[in-house]
Each structure stands twice: as structure tokens, then as C-alpha cells.
Ligand code: NAD
């Protein structure tokens with residue numbers, strides 16, 4: 127039986143941790159090749175060295191995950207086409223705004239029996255409406271694509287603190303078992319759920335709720351308000367997911383990808399942190415400026431997702447049904463003050 131070969135497309139904060147998790151299993155399990163390739167968006171570090179060279183020399187992603195060894199079987203590769211060439215299992219994990227370009231570059235380059243999984247939290251909005259990243263991958267590359275989402279702050283998993291994750295899949299159970307095997311460790315417990323759209327929409331929409339939670343923190347509104355924002359946010363997540371895909375299951379929102387990710391992101395995520403600083407500035411500093419200053423190259427997903435969600439709601443005539451989602455976007459763009467996050471009427475979902 128031939129062994130599976132895995133390539134991780136992406137090498138940011140979560141991308142690097144995903145590579146570490148996968149590498150620790152690939153080296154142990156006989157059904158996988160030891161080597162795990164990791165595509166790196168090349169950049170030159172302040173000391174003049176290339177990030178890829180430093181990763182391969184030190185076994186650390188010194189920019190996006192400093193201080194953590196990735197595993198000697200991780201090989202960084204700056205050439206996207208070369209990195210995916212021999213792989214039959216592709217793990218996509220980049221900020222969502224880069225996925226369209228990556229899929230275009232890979233168009234026609236993926237041949238044979240290849241499976242994919244997306245760890246990307248976000249969506250694209252096309253003329254026809256919203257397009258989830260797993261569908262973008264599936265359609266553009268002609269391959270099946272599962273998703274892995276969950277309450278997964280990368281820096282905590284990097285130091286092997288226990289957490290759970292959800293793999294969303296459709297179709298046969300066989301391939302999902304392989305993904306579960308590839309990611310599972312004693313500190314990373316993965317549960318498969320037959321609801322790819324529900325799992326991916328949870329991961330995507332919770333980033334908008336996290337921005338709202340950051341506003342509440344910046345305005346020092348306290349725990350009850352933040353809990354209310356999480357509850358209303360979860361309710362809007364569920365309602366929008368079901369409007370977009372009626373097959374989405376209620377039970378998905380109780381998995382790690384649902385309620386647990388809302389909680390962890392609203393407590394400790396990057397979207398929350400930058401939104402807090404935005405509200406503290408009274409909305410005077412821009413998210414772009416704060417992101418560059420606070421995250422050292424890491425990227426926020428919540429602000430662009432709020433815009434994308436707003437476009438969908440506006441297009442479908444659903445704005446009034448989703449006051450939290452639409453208010454977040456209007457605050458991000460300066461049309462409303464951060465205080466507006468609690469100044470809307472209860473909706474009729
Ligand atoms: P990140 O925000 O840490 O890093 C940004 C990455 O984008 C870097 O690898 C950088 O090299 C790359 N990049 C910059 N410009 C680029 C370009 N033009 N084209 C392609 N790549 C470019 O990334 P991350 O944390 O790995 O996030 C990836 C996805 O994982 C996101 O959807 C995020 O929501 C999700 N996620 C993140 C975490 C976390 O805790 N970090 C946890 C769960 C899910």
C-alpha cells in the first residue's frame with residue numbers, strides 16, 4: 127500500500143502549529159511519509175535572511191511561531207507548485223483573503239487522487255453570493271475538501287495544552303478517518319461531524335462575534351455584556367448558517383467549532399484584542415494600522431468577514447434580521463461609534 131504524503135499550504139501562526147501537529151503523527155504512523163512539506167510565503171527578515179532558510183536551519187518559524195520546534199520532518203518550501211507536487215493530502219491554512227490567489231496559481235496543477243482539508247476561517251463573496259473556502263478549493267482544483275475548525279488558539283496548542291477540534295465532512299467516512307488520524311494527539315482531540323457547511327460557517331462567523339466582544343472590552347462594559355454579545359452572536363451564526371444552507375445541523379453549534387470557539391475567541395483571540403484597541407481609541411485609529419502595529423505580520427479575519435457578511439445580508443435583504451453582524455461592520459467602517467454595539471433592538475430570529 128502506498129503511503130500518503132502531506133503538504134501544508136500556509137505557515138502563519140496556526141499554519142505552523144498545524145504543521146507541528148501533523149509532523150508529530152506523520153513520523154509515527156506507518157501510513158504516512160515522514161516528510162511534511164510546508165509552503166512558506168517567502169519574506170526577508172530584518173537580518174537579511176530568508177524566512178524559509180531560517181525555518182529549515184533552526185526548525186522554528188521565528189516570525190510567526192517563535193520558540194517552538196516544528197519537528198525535523200517539516201521542510202519549508204517557498205515554491206508553491208513544488209511544495210504540492212508530490213502530495214496527495216493538502217492542508218490549506220492561510221488568511222482567507224489569499225486563498226483565491228493560491229487556488230488560481232494551483233489551477234490545473236493538482237492531478238491524481240488528491241484530498242484536501244481547509245483550516246481557513248473565512249469566506250469569499252462572489253457575484254453569485256457567498257462561497258466558502260472549502261468550495262473554492264473544491265471547485266477550482268477539482269478535489270474533495272473537508273474542514274477543520276474549533277476552539278484553537280494556536281499559541282496554546284503550540285505548547286501542547288489540551289483542546290478539541292471539529293472536522294466537518296460530506297460524503298464517505300473513510301477519508302475523514304484519515305484526517306482525524308493525522309491531526310489527533312493526546313492534547314488535540316478531533317471529532318468528525320457530517321456537516322461541512324455548518325462547521326465552516328461556525329469558524330468563519332465567530333470572527334465577527336469576536337470583534338463585537340473586543341468592542342465591549344474596549345468600552346469596559348463587563349462580563350454580563352460580553353456574555354450577551356456571545357449569546358446573540360451565536361444565535362446570529364446559527365440563523366445565517368441555516369438560511370444559507372438549510373442542511374446545517376443544530377448540534378454542530380454545540381461542537382468545538384461552535385460555542386467553544388465563540389468563547390475562546392471572545393476571551394483570548396487576536397480579533398478581540400485589536401477590536402478592543404480600536405474601541406479604546408474611540409474608533410479614531412484604523413484596523414489596518416492597529417493590525418500592523420499589534421500583530422507583526424499576522425492577519426485579522428474578522429473585519430473583512432464582517433464586510434463580506436454585510437454584503438451578503440444587504441444583497442439578500444436580511445440586514446434587519448442580523449443587527450449584531452451589521453452593526454459590527456458599520457462600527458469597523460466608522461459609520462457608527464463603538465458604543466452602538468449594544469444600541470440595537472432585539473431581532474426577530
Ligand atoms: P497568520 O495571521 O499568523 O499569518 C499570516 C500569514 O499570511 C503568514 O504566513 C504570511 O506569510 C502570509 N501572507 C502574507 N501575505 C501573503 C500573501 N500575499 N499571500 C499568501 N500568504 C501571505 O496566519 P494563521 O494564524 O496561520 O491563520 C491562517 C488561518 O487560520 C486564518 O483563517 C485564521 O482565522 C485561522 N486560524 C488561526 C488561529 C490562530 O490562533 N492563529 C487558530 C485557528 C484558526
Ligand code: 13P
Pocket residue numbers: 247276277278279280336387390391394395396397398426427
Ligand atoms: P483569532 O484569529 O481572533 O486569534 O482567533 C483564533 C481562532 O480562530 C481560535 O479558534
